Every structure is written in C-alpha cells, then in structure tokens.
Amino acid sequence: MKAQVLLPKIFNFPFTYNSNIQSKIGNLVEVPFGSKKEIGVIWKNNYLEPNDIQIKDIKKITEYSINRKLIDFIEWFSSYNMVPIGLVLKMAIGGTDKFIKVNDTLSRSKKTKKKTYLLNQEQRKALKFLEKVNNKFDVSVLQGTTGSGKTLVYFERIKKIIEKKNQALVLLPEIFLTNDFKTRFEDFFGFEPAIWHSKITPKQKRIIWKGIINNKIKILVGARSALLLPFKKLGIIIVDEEHDTSYKQDEGVIYNARDMAISRANFEKIPIHLITSIPSIETYNNILKKKYRHFKILRRFQDYPLPKTKIINLNIEKITKKFIANETIELVKKFLNKGEQVLFFINRRGYSPFLICKKCGHKKTCPNCSLYLTYHKLKNKAVCHHCSLEKKIAIKCKLGENCEFSMYGPGVEKIYEEVEQIFPQKKIRIFSSDYLKSKKKTKNFFKEINEKKIDILIGTQMISKGFNFPKLNCIVVIDADFSGRGYDLRTTEKNIQLYHQLSGRAGRFSSESLIIYQTLSPQDVILNELIKNKSEELLQNELQIREKNKLPPFTRLVSLIISSKDRSLSLQGAREIKIKLNKLNDIEVLGPVDSPLLKIKKNFRTRLLLRFSNHLLMQKKITNVLNRLKISPKIKLTVDVDPVNFA
Numbered sequence: 029m030k031a032q033v034l035l036p037k038i039f040n041f042p043f044t045y046n047s048n049i050q051s052k053i054g055n056l057v058e059v060p061f062g063s064k065k066e067i068g069v070i071w072k073n074n075y076l077e078p079n080d081i082q083i084k085d086i087k088k089i090t091e092y093s094i095n096r097k098l099i100d101f102i103e104w105f106s107s108y109n110m111v112p113i114g115l116v117l118k119m120a121i122g123g124t125d126k127f128i129k130v131n132d133t134l135s136r137s138k139k140t141k142k143k144t145y146l147l148n149q150e151q152r153k154a155l156k157f158l159e160k161v162n163n164k165f166d167v168s169v170l171q172g173t174t175g176s177g178k179t180l181v182y183f184e185r186i187k188k189i190i191e192k193k194n195q196a197l198v199l200l201p202e203i204f205l206t207n208d209f210k211t212r213f214e215d216f217f218g219f220e221p222a223i224w225h226s227k228i229t230p231k232q233k234r235i236i237w238k239g240i241i242n243n244k245i246k247i248l249v250g251a252r253s254a255l256l257l258p259f260k261k262l263g264i265i266i267v268d269e270e271h272d273t274s275y276k277q278d279e280g281v282i283y284n285a286r287d288m289a290i291s292r293a294n295f296e297k298i299p300i301h302l303i304t305s306i307p308s309i310e311t312y313n314n315i316l317k318k319k320y321r322h323f324k325i326l327r328r329f330q331d332y333p334l335p336k337t338k339i340i341n342l343n344i345e346k347i348t349k350k351f352i353a354n355e356t357i358e359l360v361k362k363f364l365n366k367g368e369q370v371l372f373f374i375n376r377r378g379y380s381p382f383l384i385c386k387k388c389g390h391k392k393t394c395p396n397c398s399l400y401l402t403y404h405k406l407k408n409k410a411v412c413h414h415c416s417l418e419k420k421i422a423i424k425c426k427l428g429e430n431c432e433f434s435m436y437g438p439g440v441e442k443i444y445e446e447v448e449q450i451f452p453q454k455k456i457r458i459f460s461s462d463y464l465k466s467k468k469k470t471k472n473f474f475k476e477i478n479e480k481k482i483d484i485l486i487g488t489q490m491i492s493k494g495f496n497f498p499k500l501n502c503i504v505v506i507d508a509d510f511s512g513r514g515y516d517l518r519t520t521e522k523n524i525q526l527y528h529q530l531s532g533r534a535g536r537f538s539s540e541s542l543i544i545y546q547t548l549s550p551q552d553v554i555l556n557e558l559i560k561n562k563s564e565e566l567l568q569n570e571l572q573i574r575e576k577n578k579l580p581p582f583t584r585l586v587s588l589i590i591s592s593k594d595r596s597l598s599l600q601g602a603r604e605i606k607i608k609l610n611k612l613n614d615i616e617v618l619g620p621v622d623s624p625l626l627k628i629k630k631n632f633r634t635r636l637l638l639r640f641s642n643h644l645l646m647q648k649k650i651t652n653v654l655n656r657l658k659i660s661p662k663i664k665l666t667v668d669v670d671p672v673n674f675a
Contacts, residue, residue, distance in 0.1 A: 029046070029047050029048070030044055030045070030046060030047065030083070031044070031045055031046075031047040031051055031057075031070050031073075031086065032044055032045075032070070032071045032072070032073055033045050033057060033059050033068040033069065033070060033071060033086070034068055034069050034071040034113065034114060034117055035059075035061060035066050035068040035114055035117075036066075036067070036068070036114055036115075036117045036118035036120075036121055036122050036124075037066075037114045037115075037118070038112050038114055038115055039112055039113070039114040040106075040112045040113055040114065041113075042068075042071040043059075043061075043068075044083055045057075045059055045083060045084055045085060045086045046083050046084065046085045046086065047085070047086045048085065048086075049086060049088075049089050051070050051086070051089050052070065052093070053070050053071065053072060053096065053099065054069065054070060054093040054094045054095060054096065054098075054099060055069070055070045055089050055090070055092075055093045056068070056069055056089075056090040056092045056093060056094070056121065056124060057069070057070060057086050057087075057088065057089050057090065058086070058087045058088040058089075058090065059084065059086050059087060060084050060085075060087065065087065067090070067121065067124040069094060069099075069117060069121065071099070072099065092124075092241055092258075094120065094121070094241070094258040095258075095260075097295050097296050097297075098120065098256075098258055098259075098295075100295055101291065101292050101295040101296075102116045102117055102120065102256070104291065104295070105256075105283070105288060105291070107647060107648060107651075108291070108647060108669065109281070109282065109283045109288075109667075109669050110586075110647055110650065110651050110654075110667045110669055111281050111282070111283075111667075115280075115281050116256065116281065119253060119256040119281065120256040120257065120258055121258065123230070123233065124237070140214040140215075140218055140219065140220070141218065142215070142216070142217070142218035143215045143216065145180055145216060147177070147180060147181070147184065148177070148330075150176075150325050150326065150327060151177050151180060151181050151325065153323070154170055154172075154178075154181045154323050154325055155181050155184050155185060157170075157321070157323040158170065158181070158182070158185050158299075158301055158323070159185065159188070160321075161299050161321075162299065163297070163298070164297055164298075164299070165293055165294045165296075165297050165298065165299070165300075166299045166300070166321065167290055167293070167299075167300055167302065167314070167319070167320045167321070168299065168300075168301050168302070168320065168321040168322070168323070169270075169301075169302045169303075169304065169307060169311060169315055169320050169321065169322045169323070170182065170301055170302070170303050170304075170323055170325070171304050171305065171306075171307060171322065171323070171324045171325070172305065172324065172325030172326075173305055173325070173326070173327070173328060173334065173532060174305050174328075174528075174529065174531075174532020174533065175328040175332065175496075175532060176325040176326075176327065176328050177325070177328075178303050178305075178325065179212060179268075179303075180216070181325075182198075182266050182268075182301055182303060183213075183216045183217070185264070185266075185301065186198070186247060186264065186266070187217070189263045189264045190246040190247060190263075192263065193243075193261065194246075194261050194262070194263025194264070195240070195243065195245070195246055195247070195248070195259050195260065195261050195262050195263055196246065196247045196248070196262075196263060196264050196265075196266070197248050197250070197254060197255070197257075197259065197262060197264070197265045197266070197289075198221075198247070198248070198249045198250070198266045198268060199250060199251070199252070199254065199255065199265070199266065199267045199268065199275075199285060199286075199289060200249065200250070200251060200268055200269070201251075201268070201269050201272035201274040201275050201493065202251070202272070202274050202490070202493060203225045203226070203227055203251050204461075204464065204470060204490065205493060206223050206225065206249060206251075207467070207470050207471055207474060208474060208496065209249060210223065210249070211474075212496070213249065217247075221247050221248070221249045222236050222239065222240075222245045222247065222248045222249065223236075223248075223249050223250065224236055224248055224249070224250035224251070224253065224254040224257065225250055225251040225253065225254070226251070226253065227467075236248070237257065237258075240257050240258060240259055240260070241257075241258045241259075241260055242260060243259075243260035243261050251285075252275060252277055252283075252285035255285050255288055255289055255292060262296050262298060263298055264298055264299055264300070264301070265289050265292065265293050265298065265299075265300040265301070266300075266301050266303060267285075267286050267289050267300065267301070267302050267303065268303045269303065269304065269493060270286050270302040270303060270304045270307065270308060270311060271304050271305075271306055271307055271308040271311070271525050272493065272525075273518070273522065273672050273673075276672040276673070278668075278672075278673060282666070282667065282668050282669070283669075284670055284672070286302070286308075287310075287670065302320070305525075305528055305529060305532060306524060306525045306528045306529070306563050306564075306567075307567070308521070308525075309518075309521050309567060309570060309571065309574070309580075309581065310580070310581045312564070312567050312571070313571060313581045314581075316571075332538060332539060333539065333541075334531070334532075334541075334561070335501075335503070335531055335534045335541040335542055335543045336540075336541070336542050336543075337531075337542070337543050337544075337545065337559045338359065338542060338543070338544045338545070339544075339545050339547060339550050339555070339559070340353050340355055340356055340544060340545065340546045340547070341547070341548075341550045342546055342547060342548050343548055343550075350446055351438045351442070351443060351446060351506055351507075351546075352372075352443075352446055352447070352450065352504070352506070352546075353546055356504055356544055356546060357450055359502070359542065359544060360502060360504065360544075363501055363502040363542070364451065364454065364483060364484075367480070367499075368499055368500075368501040368502065368538070369477070369480070369482065369483060369484070369485065369497060369499045369500040369501065369502075370483070370484050370485070370500075370501075370502040370503070370504065371484075371485045371486075371487055371491065371497075371500055371502070371503045371504065371533065371534070372443055372447060372484065372485070372486045372487070372504045372506060373487055373488075373491065373492075373503060373504065373505050373506060373530060374438060374439065374440055374443050374486070374487075374488070374505075374506040374507060375488050375489045375526075376402075376437070376438065376439040376440065376488070377402060377404075377413065377439055377440060377460050377461065377462055377488060378402040378403055378404040378405075378411065378439040378440070378441055378462070379402075379403045379404060379405040379406075379435065379438075379439050379441035379442050380402070380403045380435035380436060380437055380438065380439055380442055381400060381402050381403075381436070381437045381439060382400050382435070382436035382437050383400070383401065383403050383410060383421070383433045383434075383435060383436075384433065384434055384436060385425050385431035385432060385433055385434075386432045386433070386434050387425050387429070387431065387432050388425035388431065390425055390431055392410050392419075392421075392433065394412035394414070394415065394417055395417070396412065396414075396415045396417055396627070396628070396629050396630045397412055397414045397415050397417075397625065397627055397628045397629065398625055398626040398627040398628075399412060399413070399414060399625065401417075401419060402439065403421070403433075403435060403439075404441065404462065405441045405442075406441060406462065406463075408420075408421065409421070414625070414628050414629070415628065415629045421433065438506065438507075440458050440459075440460050440486045440487070440488060441458065443486050443506060444456060444458055444486045447484055447486060451483070451484060454483040454484050455481060455482050455483045455484070456482070456483065456484045456485075456486065457473065457476070457482050457484075457485060457486070458485075458486045458487070459473070459485050459486065459487035459488070459490060459491045460487065460488045460490060461488070461490060464490075477497055477499075478497075478498065480499055485497075485500070489526065491530075491533065492526060492529040492530040492533065493529065497533060500533055500534055501534055501538045501540065501541040501542070502534060502541065502542050502543075502544070503530060503531065503533060503534045503542075503543045503544065504543075504544045504546070505527075505530070505543070505544065505545045505546060506546055507546065507547075508527075508545040508546060508547040508549075508552075508555060509547050509548050509549055509552075516671075516672070516673060516674035516675070517574075517579055517580075517674070518672060520554060520566070520570050521567070521570055523554050524554065524558065524563050524566050524567065524570075527554075527555070527558050528558060528563050530543070531543045531558075545559075554566060578639065580670070583639050583640065583641060584639070584640050584641065584646065584670070585637060585638065585639055585670065585671055586637075586638040586640075586647070586650060586667065586668065586669050586670075586671075587635060587636075587637055587638075587667075587668040587671040587674070588602075588605065588635065588636040588637075588638065588665065588666070588667060588668075589623065589633050589634070589635055589665070589666040589668070590602040590605065590620070590633070590634045590635075590636070590663060590664075590665055591628075591631040591632065591633045591634070591663070591664045591666065592631060592632060592660075592662050592663045592664070593630055593631055593632070593662070594632070594662065595632035597660060597662055597663055598631075598632045598633065598634040598663065599620060599634050601634070601659050601660065601663040601665075602619065602620035602634040602635075602636055603620060604657075604659070605636060605654075605657065605659070605665075606619070606620060606636060608653050608656075608657065609636075609638065609650070609653055611653075612646075612649055612650070612653065614640055614641060614646070615638055615639070615640045615646060615649075615650075616638070616639040616640065617636060617637075617638055618636065618637040618638075618639060619634070619635055619636040619637055620634045620635065620636050621634070621635055622634060622635070623635045623675065624674065624675050625675045631664070635674075638650065647669065654667070
C-alpha cells in the first residue's frame with residue numbers, strides 16, 4: 029500500500045512511501061529522507077506522483093495525528109499566502125521528531141488564589157451577545173474603550189467553553205504582553221495559562237505541543253505562531269487587540285495572524301471573537317457590511333471618565349535645547365504631587381535618531397541599510413534598527429580630526445535625561461525593548477509599577493498596547509507630529525489606533541486624568557477629531573478615501589520585493605517579472621520602483637505592487653506565473669499577500 033507523506037520542509041508536495049502498517053490521513057509518521065529520518069504527516073492522496081522515483085518504506089507510525097480540519101486549513105493557508113505547504117506544516121509540527129522522542133510529562137498547572145469579579149450591566153450584555161452563537165462559525169467584534177473590561181467578558185466566555193471539554197486559543201499581538209496578561213489570567217481562573225511564543229524553551233514547547241494535541245491543555249495564550257498548533261478539540265478563538273499590525277508576520281512565512289485566525293475558525297466551524305478599542309479598517313468595513321456581528325461597550329469598567337486632553341502649541345511656547353514645554357512641566361507636577369504616575373511618550377528608541385558632524389557634515393549611516401544610525405547612550409554606540417549593526421562613534425572627519433557629532437531629534441534616552449533634570453527626586457524608568465529584554469526584568473518592571481516604586485515612565489509604542497497601570501493618570505506625547513508617521517497607506521489608520529490606545533492607558537481607576545499633546549500642528553485634523561472622541565468618523569472618512577483610490581479593503585494587494593546585492597539585477601529582475609505578470613487578466617502591476625528603504629542588510633530592494641479585485645483565485649494564477657520564472661540565483665523574491673508595511 030502506498031501513502032503520501034508531507035514533510036515539514038520547503039516543498040509544495042508530499043512524497044510517496046510504501047506503508048506496510050495500517051495508517052490514515054493525519055497520522056504523524058517517521059520516514060527516511062536522504063540519509064536522515066524525518067517526521068511527516070500522512071496526507072491526502074490528491075497529488076500527482078513523480079515518475080521514476082524510488083519508493084521507500086514508512087518506518088514508524090507515532091501515537092499522534094492531526095485532524096482533517098487542520099489539514100484543509102494548512103492547504104488553504106499555503107495557497108492564500110503563496111508559501112510552500114511544507115513550511116506551513118512545519119509551523120504545526122516543526123521539531124516533532126524531538127517532541128515525541130523525549131518523555132516529557134505535562135506538569136500540573138500551578139494553583140493561585142482566584143479573585144472574585146462581578147460583571148457590570150454592560151459587560152453582562154456583551155457576554156450575552158457573544159454567547160448567541162455556539163458550535164458554528166461566527167465572527168463577532170467586541171469593541172470597548174480602554175479600561176471597559178473587555179478582557180473579563182471574554183474570560184467568562186472562555187470559562188463556559190472549557191466547561192464543555194473544549195479548548196480555547198487566545199492570540200496576543202506581542203510576546204511582551206504575555207507577562208501582564210498572565211497575572212490577570214491567574215487572578216480570574218486560579219491557575220497558570222499555557223503560553224506559546226518563540227522565546228519559550230524547547231522543553232516547554234514539547235510539553236505544550238503534547239498537551240495541545242492530546243487535549244490536556246484547555247487554554248493556550250500565544251503569539252502568531254500558536255495559530256497553527258494541532259488542537260484536538262478547539263472550541264473558540266480570541267484575537268485580542270485585533271487592530272494591532274504586529275499580527276502581520278513580515279519575515280519567513282509572511283501572513284496576517286488575525287486574518288488566518290478567522291479562516292481557521294471557519295475551517296473548525298467555531299466562533300471567533302475580535303477584541304478591540306478601535307477596529308482595523310478591514311474589520312470596521314466588515315462591521316458596516318454586516319459580515320461581522322458587533323457589540324460596543326461605551327463606558328469604562330467602574331464608570332471612570334476618559335482622560336481630558338490638552339494641546340500644547342510649540343509654535344507659541346518655543347523650546348530650545350529641550351523637548352518638554354514649561355506648561356507641560358507645570359501640569360505634570362500637579363499629578364506627581366498627588367502621588368500619581370506620569371508617562372512621557374516618544375516613539376523612538378535610543379538617545380538620538382540622527383548624528384551629523386558639525387565640522388564636515390558627515391551623517392552617520394548604516395553601511396548595510398539605507399538608514400541613519402540611532403545613537404544609544406546606554407551602549408555608547410550607533411545602532412541600526414534593521415540589521416542590528418553597532419558602530420563606535422569616534423571616526424576621522426575630512427579635517428583629519430575626530431568628528432564632532434551633533435545629535436538631532438530625541439529618543440527615549442534623551443527624554444529620560446531631561447525628565448531626570450526636571451524631577452531629580454523622582455524614580456524614573458524607560459519602557460522600551462532595549463531595556464526589557466529578559467523575562468525577569470520585565471516581571472520586576474511591572475511589579476515596581478504596580479507597587480508604586482516608579483513615578484515616571486518614558487515609553488515607546490510598546491507601552492500603548494494592552495497594559496493596565498492603576499496609578500497612571502497623566503500622559504505626555506512629546507512629539508505628536510512624528511510619533512505615528514509611516515511609509516504606507518495605513519498611516520492614518522495607525523495614528524488613530526495609536527493615540528486612542530495611548531490615551532486609554534491613563535485614568536483607568538481615577539476620576540481625573542489628562543493626556544497632553546505637544547505639537548507644531550495644533551490644527552491637525554486627526555489629532556482634533558481624536559480629542560473630540562470621533563475615531564469612527566475618521567475611519568469612515570478613511571474608507572471613503574480608500575474606495576475612491578481603489579485601495580484595500582476595496583481591492584486586494586500583493587507586494588513583490590525583488591532584492592539583490594547588485595542594484596541593477598534587482599531592477600532587471602523586477603522588469604522581467606512584470607512582463608510575465610502583465611499577461612494575466614484582471615490584474616494591475618504597479619512599478620517597478622525602489623522601496624522606501626532601498627537597502628537592507630546589503631541587499632538593494634525593488635518593489636512591484638499587484639492590485640486586483642476581491643477574489644481568491646488570483647493568488648493561484650500569480651503563483652503559477654512565479655513558479656515558472658527563471659530568475660538569477662543572485663536575486664531573492666519575497667511575496668507579501670495583503671501587505672501592511674510598505675517600507
């Protein structure tokens with residue numbers, strides 16, 4: 029008997045093996061591959077067998093198997109995102125050979141003391157709304173202002189799902205959110221959640237993978253990669269902060285975890301809940317079209333008001349050699365004097381984003397990427413935030429002496445220095461990825477905040493995402509003109525979400541809170557509409573602009589990045605690809621053009637953008653064209669379906 033076995037490698041087809049052992053589709057099996065043994069999956073028999081191939085025997089059938097629903101989803105995922113099916117399988121069972129050979133046992137989850145939570149009237153209505161659909165596919169959006177208690181609502185929903193012996197998957201957009209989330213989870217459920225992301229140990233991965241496939245683990249909290257795990261009896265998917273662009277994987281297998289989560293729920297025939305304060309433009313459009321059910325919590329959990337707002341016009345209060353206005357300082361003092369916490373927000377890591385020699389005009393740039401190097405005072409080095417290159421500051425300028433660098437623009441480290449000078453008696457900490465690299469540091473950081481051992485936070489965009497700081501009642505946006513800028517069509521959408529999320533960090537347990545915007549553009553439309561709490565009007569306006577200009581969600585986009593160490597080769601390759609793609613009907617090929625970030629890691633990048641109507645067959649047509657291409661081995665082609673980042 030012959031069987032087709034898909035291997036977790038860069039192949040778009042399974043391999044044929046002889047099977048003297050009774051097996052069925054979905055079984056994990058051990059097979060010879062080259063000189064090694066590999067773990068693969070018995071796949072569907074709908075692939076053509078290559079001719080003149082030596083067929084080997086399946087060596088072993090393991091005790092594990094994945095269900096047909098996951099198999100169908102993997103095939104669809106591969107087709108939609110235009111990636112080899114073997115790489116998608118790797119996300120589901122990668123490293124299984126190590127998993128099944130080690131006798132790890134699932135340890136009992138540590139018990140903690142449960143807290144009692146009583147839902148208010150709005151939360152009970154929200155829960156009832158979510159519970160209307162069970163045991164079938166349904167997309168529902170739970171929208172609520174920050175601090176409205178959305179998490180408690182879906183915790184109650186999960187509790188009822190697992191009582192029926194089903195499993196639940198909660199997706200979070202960032203790894204660092206798991207620490208704060210874990211605390212809230214334990215307070216509610218009384219036990220630790222299983223957590224899955226790229227930073228957990230191999231042993232933890234083995235234990236969790238086995239617990240998931242055997243239905244021993246009922247609730248899994250994870251980042252993007254958790255989506256492909258082989259759940260035995262998945263009953264619900266929660267996508268928290270569904271608007272967050274971090275759900276888009278930009279390297280390796282490129283995909284949008286939120287969109288793929290919706291598709292997996294469809295294949296599993298289960299409900300999925302999208303949780304947000306301000307929905308993504310795609311989600312908002314689907315709400316308007318009645319494709320998604322929608323419930324909105326209008327008030328905060330304990331009826332605390334949203335923060336008041338204050339715009340500081342930097343054109344009137346001119347500030348030189350510093351970045352915090354005098355009026356801002358006086359407002360901040362009022363909160364500090366009451367023993368409350370303050371956040372200074374600036375979306376730039378390091379000390380300064382630009383280094384320019386005052387004598388020769390030399391600009392400190394990355395030799396590998398077309399980017400300025402950012403000065404990090406902590407390391408006393410200039411750092412590239414794309415390739416992680418670190419360089420010393422001292423270099424010879426044209427005049428034969430060491431360059432005398434001026435530092436233009438502030439990062440979190442520079443703001444830290446200024447705040448420290450203004451408030452020398454206060455405990456100040458920086459909240460950024462450079463300072464919270466370990467699990468222990470992150471845990472201690474949150475402990476210090478909650479115990480009121482930190483008075484002032486200096487934070488980047490990280491801090492706007494899902495954190496609960498009870499004593500934080502004042503936020504200062506240092507540079508409202510820059511903080512949310514980007515290279516792409518989603519800049520307006522991202523700004524709306526960023527500032528809404530940021531303002532929601534303040535005043536969650538206080539009747540008086542304030543967010544201060546320092547700006548050179550006090551008449552900025554987005555800023556003023558947000559202050560008036562008109563976020564959805566901004567989204568409606570953005571949808572009108574998108575429709576007029578034939579942009580998503582009214583059309584589909586596929587981005588092709590053609591990269592090479594030889595700039596002329598990348599451009600030539602892009603032109604050749606365009607000629608082939610132009611033969612397709614119902615598709616518009618835009619470009620080629622240089623990417624805004626022309627060079628990354630010594631590779632020059634040329635972009636093609638494919639635009640077409642909203643149907644799914646086009647990916648297959650594009651894939652067929654790309655598979656027939658004969659391009660130089662010196663060229664790398666990267667495919668990004670539904671791109672979020674256009675840099």
